[in-house]
Amino acid sequence: GDSVTQMEGPVTLSEEAFLTINCTYTATGYPSLFWYVQYPGEGLQLLLKATKADDKGSNKGFEATYRKETTSFHLEKGSVQVSDSAVYFCALSAISSGSARQLTFGSGTQLTVLP
């Protein structure tokens, strides 16, 4: 079945540091890929997405490129802020997931940014 593997957390960085959170996936066919962010006490919010190979999703300074050859969708940001502290989830949506409308999530990576 489909699966998403995320970099183990927690991750602690100083403000303005470079961020990478690794995400790899297993899926048949051609999944869409997503990064969601969850701030404390809130639901998940879509951060960015990519629907086909070599697509780059970007939002709020975060970027991720859909790499089909390495089945990866790593999240990056050049300079993190304290306000980026949250849990980040990588997810995929694929036809093989029983329904094309459902998501398979990674386990999440807790990011803490220190001033």
Place this chain on the structure above:
Amino acid sequence: NAGVTQTPKFQVLKTGQSMTLQCAQDMNHEYMSWYRQDPGMGLRLIHYSVGAGITDQGEVPNGYNVSRSTTEDFPLRLLSAAPSQTSVYFCASISTSGGARAQFFGPGTRLTVL
């Protein structure tokens, strides 16, 4: 436009009690889902619906029932609560715009079963 709303935000139940978690969306999305979130396990799909009158099971459906009588509402019922159902529950509404299946999540219901 309120998006996806969930009630209650917090709930404490005793083992064996029943309750309904409410979920509503005002975006006219056909697809809705319920997930539970447990530490270190990400989100797991409980049930989903592809439209009014149509529901199906997800990864962890046991102990939960759903119905979808209208496009807007998708309640989740716990028939006889168990401590293993202590979790945070999220409802999601699914958009298919832009060619990708982005989901919009509610704020969650934190449930504790004693």
